[in-house]
Amino acid sequence: MNRPHRSARHGQPPLAVVRGRRADAPLTLQPGQPTRDPGPERPGPGAESGRPARAPAGGAAGPLELLAERTDDLQRLKAEYDNYRKRVRRDRLAVREIAVANVLRGLLPVLDAVDRMREEEPLHGGLRAVAESLDAQLGALGLEGFAVAGDPFDPACHEAVGRVVPGTPDRPVCTAVLRRGYRVGRQLLRPAQVLVGEGAHQGQGSGPS
Known part of the structure; x- marks a missing residue:
């Protein structure tokens, strides 16, 4: 005659043997649960066809969407940088032209004096060389x-x-x-x-x- 389990004497449910999902998982005893082998795991959707499962609607974007988004960001950043370079170059040229114009405007009285000397008599020697050099240098500046x-x-x-x-x-x-x-x-x-x-x-x- 089999003796009842000690836990059954006090009105407790019998202990059940539970096996984990892995084959080498240890057995555990839990009260009130039947002993059942869950069996092998079922493959998820898309596993049989070899294709990765798609992200659910409204969820995170896929790799292609992320790549397109990053590409747009890089193209926009490059366009902004190109515009910045053009603007800086244009501003530098404008500042240079203003500086050159201010210097040349200050030398106009000197050129007027040279013109008056040429009207009075032809220039000779060192004075002629200075006048010609002055004209050449100022002409090179525009x-x-x-x-x-x-x-x-x-x-x-x-x-x-x-x-x-x-x-x-x-x-x-x-x-x-x-x-x-x-x-x-x-x-x-x-x-x-x-x-x-x-x-x-x-x-x-x-x-x-």
Whole structure:
């Protein structure tokens, strides 16, 4: 005759043997649970076809979506950096042009003095060499002088200080240049002071009226 289990005497359920999922897992005794082998694990969805299971809708993005997002970020960052480089280069050129223009504007009285000396008599010796070197160096910086007798009068770059004939000519021209004008590229440093008259009066300049 089999003797009842000690735990059954006191109204407790009998102990059940529970095996873990792994074959080498130890056996455990838990009250009230039947002894059952869970068997092998079932493969998840997509395991039979060899394809990875897709992420659920609304979940984390897949590798391709993440790659496309990072690529867009890099392209946008590169475009912003290219625009920044262009803007910095443009600002540097603008600052350089302003600095050069300020230096050249300060040298215009020196050029006016050289022009007056040339009008009085031809330059010789060391004075001529200095004047030619000065013209060459300033020309290399982009300084350009303009206005000669016979040029059409342009109020944008010519300053009329007198008229040769009274009235307003139909086609005014610069009959005489009292002071040359200078520009650097498209920037006007100083307008030229001229006498205005008809084309037939070229070379008959008189003093300012």
